[in-house]
Amino acid sequence: MAVDTIFARASGAGKAGVAVYRLSGPEAFSIFRKLVGKWIINREAAYVAVRDPADGSVTGRGQLIDRGLAILFEGPKSFTGEDVVELSLHGSRAVEEALYDALTRAGARPAEAGEFTLRALKNDKLDLAQVEALADLIDSETSLQRKQALGQLDGRLSEAAEGWRKEILAVMAPLEADIDFPDEGDVPAAVAARAGPAIAALKTSLTTFLNQSVSARKIREGVSIAIIGPPNAGKSSLINALAGSDVAIVSDIAGTTRDIVETRLDLGVVATIADTAGLRSMASDAIEEEGVKRAKSRAKQADIRVLVIDGSETVSRETLLSGLTENVPRETLDLVHPGDIIVWNKSDKTNVDISPEKEHSPYTELSVSAKTGAGMAGLLQALTQKAAEGVNNDGPALTRARHAAAVEEAIAALTRAEANIERAPELAAEDARLAARALGKITGAVGVEDVLGEIFSSFCIGK
Ligand SMILES: Nc1nc2c(ncn2[C@@H]2O[C@H](COP(=O)(O)OP(=O)(O)O)[C@@H](O)[C@H]2O)c(=O)[nH]1
Ligand SMILES: [Mg+2]
CATH class of the missing domain: 3.40.50.300 (P-loop containing nucleotide triphosphate hydrolases)
Structure with a gap:
């Protein structure tokens, strides 16, 4: 059974200087590339521009959503055991909505409550x-x-x-x-x-x-x-x-x-x-x-x-x-x-x-x-x-x-x-x-x- 790639805001809701968004699943890295347009080194923070790949063809050229820090965690060395992307962007409603639209169009879906942890359990990262x-x-x-x-x-x-x-x-x-x-x-x-x-x-x-x-x-x-x-x-x-x-x-x-x-x-x-x-x-x-x-x-x-x-x-x-x-x-x-x-x-x-x-x-x-x-x-x-x-x-x-x-x-x-x-x-x-x-x-x-x-x-x- 194919595993979905899921996303959610990992930090608390509401306005904040920084909000952390997490993306996990087999397509996490390819979706990251669609939004950011380049690769970054595993487990190293990088400052990136996150764009909406609305036209579906040219990656990394879409409308700017926000800039912030990104870290890739290649599975199985990640919280869920899958490939994980963490984006630290500005904690605003508008950034969140634009990001969610872009991620959804790129093939991910919103996570359910506890779903990241459930995956960690299924992948033996946690008992x-x-x-x-x-x-x-x-x-x-x-x-x-x-x-x-x-x-x-x-x-x-x-x-x-x-x-x-x-x-x-x-x-x-x-x-x-x-x-x-x-x-x-x-x-x-x-x-x-x-x-x-x-x-x-x-x-x-x-x-x-x-x-x-x-x-x-x-x-x-x-x-x-x-x-x-x-x-x-x-x-x-x-x-x-x-x-x-x-x-x-x-x-x-x-x-x-x-x-x-x-x-x-x-x-x-x-x-x-x-x-x-x-x-x-x-x-x-x-x-x-x-x-x-x-x-x-x-x-x-x-x-x-x-x-x-x-x-x-x-x-x-x-x-x-x-x-x-x-x-x-x-x-x-x-x-x-x-x-x-x-x-x-x-x-x-x-x-x-x-x-x-x-x-x-x-x-x-x-x-x-x-x-x-x-x-x-x-x-x-x-x-x-x-x-x-x-x-x-x-x-x-x-x-x-x-x-x-x-x-x-x-x-x-x-x-x-x-x-x-x-x-x-x-x-x-x-x-x-x-x-x-x-x-x-x-x-x-x-x-x-x-x-x-x-x-x-x-x-x-x-x-
Ligand atoms: N002099 C004095 N009066 C108190 C003291 N504690 C409560 N009272 C008074 O005793 C009355 C009853 O207090 P209350 O806290 O409502 O009592 P309860 O019915 O046990 O919840 C109120 O008029 C309070 O102001 C205290 O330590 N000294
Ligand atoms: Mg009383």
């Missing part, structure tokens, strides 16, 4: 884990995300997955030999003696790896923080103070915040912080009631909860934590887990003195004033620390649910192999084969077609 890493790198917002994506783009995860897959295959080989020579009576015991511990060791390393993946996914997906508490405690004031902008409406009318208001914070790790409706049992109407329901459900899903208390109104720490305070019922306290944060707000008014007991508290307790900003640096620090807890970005990491599912599948298969190894080595061999297959899904050595749609749906044109 599936690296394609995901590329998407993550382009989407990265924090330095941890950037480093993690770069590591994966370098093949850190792919190498680990491939390494384990090969180890499993190595363990499997004597099991298969056993199947081939079933008459040698003492083989099963010897095989089991050797393969059993090897399978157990593999299972252990895969399980450790899987457990670490929680933090890797946190880096990619971000941690979720929910601000909860009774009405008028200052939850909305707090999110505004943290975000440094008015994301939520502040008012002394109880029940003002009804839906969840979210904003992003860079705590080293990306964090989504949510302001929620005040928790009270006597909601004034059905909308507020729904808001309370959402607040509770968000509190349950969040990685970190921040319970905000009006410290100027609460009588004492004991009454609060025993659930005796009228406006902070037991039900609200039950949403808060050990390790979560309790913020005693409005410290600018008289506030409960938490200093004697806070050292022994199962929670991180802080006295702040969302109004004056007192104590806010400490809160930010506590959030940063909790968000970073257990986040480790050294070494390969399972950054997506898809990777974790593949490792889980491999562990389950190895568990079956372990159980079968003495009684039925042929079944154990099959289980080991399935474990290897499961790991092959990470790089796309297996089952690539099943996940392509989902992975590439996040790509935009030009990637």
Whole structure:
């Protein structure tokens, strides 16, 4: 099947001093010649005039479109593995339109979203884990995300997955030999003696790896923080103070915040912080009631909860934590887990003195004033620390649910192999084969077609 030559703007849309256009495919170089009228040296930037070969006969003589830098990348040493042309021209709508017309007339077609990367995958320039890493790198917002994506783009995860897959295959080989020579009576015991511990060791390393993946996914997906508490405690004031902008409406009318208001914070790790409706049992109407329901459900899903208390109104720490305070019922306290944060707000008014007991508290307790900003640096620090807890970005990491599912599948298969190894080595061999297959899904050595749609749906044109 003939492969089309495709083009797209690789740099962001809109007006810009320079925009990079990419052309890839078997006709990329001949189309370049039609527009530029000459050859340039592979992998060397050259200043060229790009012209519209409208009359179809004389190359390089048409109407001038723009001048700029061109680089040729001869396949397979290019991003897609095909012949690639990169043109850095002026980033204007008119240049873009004229260029697209000319390229289309010269025989190329506009690329679909992610099509360059898809070609890189098909031509073995990147494996599936690296394609995901590329998407993550382009989407990265924090330095941890950037480093993690770069590591994966370098093949850190792919190498680990491939390494384990090969180890499993190595363990499997004597099991298969056993199947081939079933008459040698003492083989099963010897095989089991050797393969059993090897399978157990593999299972252990895969399980450790899987457990670490929680933090890797946190880096990619971000941690979720929910601000909860009774009405008028200052939850909305707090999110505004943290975000440094008015994301939520502040008012002394109880029940003002009804839906969840979210904003992003860079705590080293990306964090989504949510302001929620005040928790009270006597909601004034059905909308507020729904808001309370959402607040509770968000509190349950969040990685970190921040319970905000009006410290100027609460009588004492004991009454609060025993659930005796009228406006902070037991039900609200039950949403808060050990390790979560309790913020005693409005410290600018008289506030409960938490200093004697806070050292022994199962929670991180802080006295702040969302109004004056007192104590806010400490809160930010506590959030940063909790968000970073257990986040480790050294070494390969399972950054997506898809990777974790593949490792889980491999562990389950190895568990079956372990159980079968003495009684039925042929079944154990099959289980080991399935474990290897499961790991092959990470790089796309297996089952690539099943996940392509989902992975590439996040790509935009030009990637
Ligand atoms: N004095 C004082 N007032 C505050 C503080 N934080 C919030 N408030 C006030 O408390 C009222 C309720 O605040 P709001 O943020 O809307 O509370 P929410 O219902 O928990 O979201 C508003 O009148 C705020 O101005 C604070 O630290 N000190
Ligand atoms: Mg509010």
